[in-house]
Amino acid sequence: MSKTIIVSNRLPISLQHKNGKFEFKPSAGGLATGLGSIYKEGENIWIGWPGNDVADESQRLEIVDELKKLKMAPVFLTKQDVELYYEGFSNETIWPAFHYFTQYINYEDAYWEAYCRVNQKFCDAILAKADAEDTIWVHDYQLLLLPMMLRNKLPKATIAFFQHIPFPSYEIIRMLPWRKQLLEGMVGSDLIGFHTYDDMRHFLSAVGRILGLSNESGFIQADNRLVNVDSFPMGIDYDKFAKAAVSKKTQRTVTKFMEMLGDQKLLITIDRLDYSKGIPQRIKAFDLLLEDHPEYHGKVSMIMVVVPSRDRVKSYQELKEEIDTLVGSINSKYSTLNWVPVHYFYRSFPFNELSAFYTMSDIALVTPLRDGMNLVCKEFVASKTNKQGVLILSEMAGASKELVDAILVNPNDQEGVKNAIVEALTMDPEEQELRISSMQSSLKKYDIFQWVKVFMDRLKHVKERQTDLESKAMDQKITKQMIAAFKSAQRPIVFLDYDGTLVGFKSRPQDAFPDEELLGLIEALSQVCQVVIISGRDKETLGKWFRGQEVDMIAEHGVWLKKKDQDGDWALYADVDDSWKEDIRQVMEYYVLRTPGAFIEEKHHSLVWHYRKVESGLGDLRMRELFSHLKYMARGHNLQVLEGNMVLEIKRPDINKGRAALAMMRGEEYDFVMALGDDWTDEDTFKAMPKTAYTIRVGYAYTQANYNVKNPTEVRGLLKNLID
Numbered sequence: 001m002s003k004t005i006i007v008s009n010r011l012p013i014s015l016q017h018k019n020g021k022f023e024f025k026p027s028a029g030g031l032a033t034g035l036g037s038i039y040k041e042g043e044n045i046w047i048g049w050p051g052n053d054v055a056d057e058s059q060r061l062e063i064v065d066e067l068k069k070l071k072m073a074p075v076f077l078t079k080q081d082v083e084l085y086y087e088g089f090s091n092e093t094i095w096p097a098f099h100y101f102t103q104y105i106n107y108e109d110a111y112w113e114a115y116c117r118v119n120q121k122f123c124d125a126i127l128a129k130a131d132a133e134d135t136i137w138v139h140d141y142q143l144l145l146l147p148m149m150l151r152n153k154l155p156k157a158t159i160a161f162f163q164h165i166p167f168p169s170y171e172i173i174r175m176l177p178w179r180k181q182l183l184e185g186m187v188g189s190d191l192i193g194f195h196t197y198d199d200m201r202h203f204l205s206a207v208g209r210i211l212g213l214s215n216e217s218g219f220i221q222a223d224n225r226l227v228n229v230d231s232f233p234m235g236i237d238y239d240k241f242a243k244a245a246v247s248k249k250t251q252r253t254v255t256k257f258m259e260m261l262g263d264q265k266l267l268i269t270i271d272r273l274d275y276s277k278g279i280p281q282r283i284k285a286f287d288l289l290l291e292d293h294p295e296y297h298g299k300v301s302m303i304m305v306v307v308p309s310r311d312r313v314k315s316y317q318e319l320k321e322e323i324d325t326l327v328g329s330i331n332s333k334y335s336t337l338n339w340v341p342v343h344y345f346y347r348s349f350p351f352n353e354l355s356a357f358y359t360m361s362d363i364a365l366v367t368p369l370r371d372g373m374n375l376v377c378k379e380f381v382a383s384k385t386n387k388q389g390v391l392i393l394s395e396m397a398g399a400s401k402e403l404v405d406a407i408l409v410n411p412n413d414q415e416g417v418k419n420a421i422v423e424a425l426t427m428d429p430e431e432q433e434l435r436i437s438s439m440q441s442s443l444k445k446y447d448i449f450q451w452v453k454v455f456m457d458r459l460k461h462v463k464e465r466q467t468d469l470e471s472k473a474m475d476q477k478i479t480k481q482m483i484a485a486f487k488s489a490q491r492p493i494v495f496l497d498y499d500g501t502l503v504g505f506k507s508r509p510q511d512a513f514p515d516e517e518l519l520g521l522i523e524a525l526s527q528v529c530q531v532v533i534i535s536g537r538d539k540e541t542l543g544k545w546f547r548g549q550e551v552d553m554i555a556e557h558g559v560w561l562k563k564k565d566q567d568g569d570w571a572l573y574a575d576v577d578d579s580w581k582e583d584i585r586q587v588m589e590y591y592v593l594r595t596p597g598a599f600i601e602e603k604h605h606s607l608v609w610h611y612r613k614v615e616s617g618l619g620d621l622r623m624r625e626l627f628s629h630l631k632y633m634a635r636g637h638n639l640q641v642l643e644g645n646m647v648l649e650i651k652r653p654d655i656n657k658g659r660a661a662l663a664m665m666r667g668e669e670y671d672f673v674m675a676l677g678d679d680w681t682d683e684d685t686f687k688a689m690p691k692t693a694y695t696i697r698v699g700y701a702y703t704q705a706n707y708n709v710k711n712p713t714e715v716r717g718l719l720k721n722l723i724d
């Protein structure tokens with residue numbers, strides 16, 4: 001039985017050192033609860049850092065034993081690891097970059113080295129526990145390199161990754177000198193999840209531009225592994241908050257707190273100390289409210305909980321000082337003997353007091369400058385069992401994509417935030433109920449348990465798709481069988497597509513000419529069987545490249561045929577009317593003029609619009625536009641528009657490689673047929689082949705072919721086997 005391993009930087013516990021002994025408190029956080037249904041089962045386990053630096057060997061053993069009882073295993077970090085990997089690369093490099101605080105990014109090689117080393121430490125700890133076919137679910141930005149490290153050691157494992165913080169635009173990610181390694185690390189996964197669609201599309205764009213891997217509906221083909229990228233907005237343990245809100249314990253706390261505060265409208269804000277949370281901006285907006293609306297003095301207070309976090313990082317220390325000063329300033333400006341505008345707490349609170357804060361507050365002010373998701377706003381909404389309360393939420397929080405019934409604000413627009421507070425303070429009860437109910441029904445449905453289920457189901461689906469594709473991989477047994485069939489055949493024929501099959505792609509099509517090795521290979525092969533080069537290339541190019549070779553050729557996807565013995569003469573297989581070309585060329589030229597790097601390739605009976613050299617993204621955009629333009633025109637001319645590898649081709653539909661291949665075989669009896677190709681144009685060849693043929697698609701994709709090989713190098717290996 002395979003098991004599931006959860007991995008995160010921090011284990012879901014708090015470890016306290018008391019009187020020479022350690023005390024373990026399992027965390028009751030949402031993620032820990034949601035994943036409880038996984039790591040507490042059977043042999044499953046959660047691996048991570050227990051959160052303290054423990055140097056003493058006997059204490060480490062004690063921790064290992066205690067954690068084992070909780071279904072956890074520790075990765076011990078040294079003081080230096082914590083400084084350079086956790087505070088350093090994770091929180092001074094990745095965190096600011098991914099939250100768009102480029103001014104805080106620390107580009108330290110020593111941080112990077114520690115990050116690599118500690119990711120390796122995690123990898124080793126996992127390898128000590130993992131079996132070849134286990135499922136490993138890695139969490140968050142501290143461990144971006146881990147999926148690929150694991151993949152290299154456990155190629156068959158199911159590896160998933162979820163990132164809890166935003167994934168920034170390509171423009172930010174490209175600033176990091178280690179951008180390539182970070183992305184490659186993530187791509188070791190089978191499934192990569194983000195909170196929002198925006199994070200997902202930023203990631204896909206970075207992978208396209210930096211690693212050169214394109215995607216189709218979120219599926220990337222990386223080194224012949226299919227990797228799925230998708231968004232999974234994380235939920236909360238809804239019932240826990242809803243139940244707590246009406247519990248006696250919370251109600252008692254509410255009464256106690258309200259007695260102290262008196263009759264007031266309350267605004268609640270709860271965050272970890274973090275510059276991404278926009279705490280100073282929020283205090284300033286509240287200050288503006290009190291300045292512009294003296295009628296609220298004595299009637300509205302803000303309860304501001306700031307939970308200490310990463311307090312050894314300089315930018316966090318500076319932020320703490322800034323907040324202290326701002327709170328001091330607002331309170332000293334407006335306080336009266338019986339009213340304080342901001343009740344400021346720099347500490348964390350037990351669950352039941354948090355629940356009381358949520359329950360008794362009229363408004364939650366959640367205004368991060370950038371946040372992966374933000375759970376506080378969801379917890380506030382879930383706690384509003386009486387359906388009264390208003391959420392003011394930043395557009396920059398992942399949660400804003402779901403909670404559209406909140407009052408959405410731009411946290412940088414202080415006037416806007418101030419107006420939102422006024423709107424919230426004056427919102428009528430019916431409106432509050434409508435908004436809260438709508439948000440509650442969505443949060444109830446997509447709670448943390450649903451999140452875990454949807455993620456795990458998707459992971460299973462990706463694995464099934466991979467298995468489907470891999471079932472066609474050309475293994476040794478099939479290769480042997482094929483070679484034997486070839487060797488014993490009297491009359492073998494082999495169809496070889498050119499680009500993407502015999503040679504890799506180049507930015508300029510004319511640079512993909514055949515190298516010496518290939519020419520030698522084709523020559524040797526043509527001595528032992530009939531070789532047909534079947535390509536979309538024009539006949540002049542093919543003729544030049546294979547001059548003097550004993551091969552048959554099919555050019556322009558089947559427009560032209562040339563038998564090896566017909567010296568110099570190409571036969572027009574299809575009698576084609578190409579009077580359509582003038583109109584279409586004009587349209588294509590218009591798109592070339594608008595798109596630097598694009599060009600038209602003219603073949604005898606087709607026109608091709610190339611965009612391989614166009615700025616990434618723009619090429620795709622223009623291609624889509626041209627595609628619909630051409631499709632519209634194609635109808636009038638009875639033409640077919642086809643999307644290829646960075647090209648758009650328009651031609652007559654009845655001309656294809658399959659028909660031409662059949663024409664080539666007509667009247668002959670072959671006892672061995674093989675066809676190799678790499679794209680949609682070759683699918684016509686595969687379809688036309690006799691049932692007994694060996695049809696092989698290069699690259700993993702859905703195909704009519706019987707088998708798959710990885711790349712042109714493998715193709716050449718296969719052909720060498722035939723001539724050996």
Ligand SMILES: O=P(O)(O)OC[C@H]1O[C@H](O[C@H]2O[C@H](CO)[C@@H](O)[C@H](O)[C@H]2O)[C@H](O)[C@@H](O)[C@@H]1O
Nearest residue numbers: 010140141164165234309310371372373374375
């Ligand atoms: O481990 P710390 O350095 O003390 O930081 C605490 C955690 O903060 C981050 O939380 C994120 O995850 C939330 C849930 O998905 C999401 O709502 C929020 O927007 C994120 O900021 C971080 O991702 C964790 O790894 C840290 O442990």
Ligand SMILES: O=c1ccn([C@@H]2O[C@H](COP(=O)(O)OP(=O)(O)O)[C@@H](O)[C@H]2O)c(=O)[nH]1
Nearest residue numbers: 270272307347348349350373374375376379
């Ligand atoms: O005293 C506190 C204050 C907050 N929280 C919890 O901390 C989490 C904060 O998560 P969020 O996604 O809002 O922000 P993050 O800190 O992960 O960036 C929420 O679940 C809060 O309930 C807590 O446990 N104790």
Ligand SMILES: [Mg+2]
Nearest residue numbers: 497499500678
């Ligand atoms: Mg090809």
